[in-house]
């Protein structure tokens with residue numbers, strides 16, 4: 001008989017992070033603090049760049065819910081990173097309406113341009129390329145989302161190249 005699986009060590013959040021969690025939890029009745037799970041996971045991702053299994057355990061401990069329930073949220077929503085990502089995360093929609101209007105072509109062009117496959121990050125850590133479910137902008141296809149916030153529409157090959165060049169140039173200006 002196998003030994004019981006040891007429980008995962010949870011991450012130790014900073015006082016500032018705990019205060020941010022508390023502000024989200026306070027928006028709900030005390031017996032419904034689990035409703036703050038998405039907000040807490042978003043805070044984790046903002047601060048750490050991704051949601052690690054240890055961070056999931058930490059959020060579960062704080063909200064008094066099973067870690068598997070937290071993990072179900074992390075894995076259900078495309079916006080949560082389950083592993084470290086590059087500075088710019090590019091989510092290209094390839095759902096059917098976009099697939100019919102060059103969504104796949106856009107993804108393949110970025111794979112060639114960046115020299116990576118979907119799901120991978122460039123060696124310089126700048127770009128992570130991902131396939132995405134519907135982004136709610138089917139009429140603007142091909143579409144992609146940069147860092148879960150900035151929607152880019154009608155992404156022709158030229159516009160994709162301009163986007164990559166622009167993001168690279170922006171990082172050089174900062175250096």
Ligand code: FES
Nearest residue numbers: 093098134135137
């Ligand atoms: S199918 Fe691509 S945005 Fe809706």
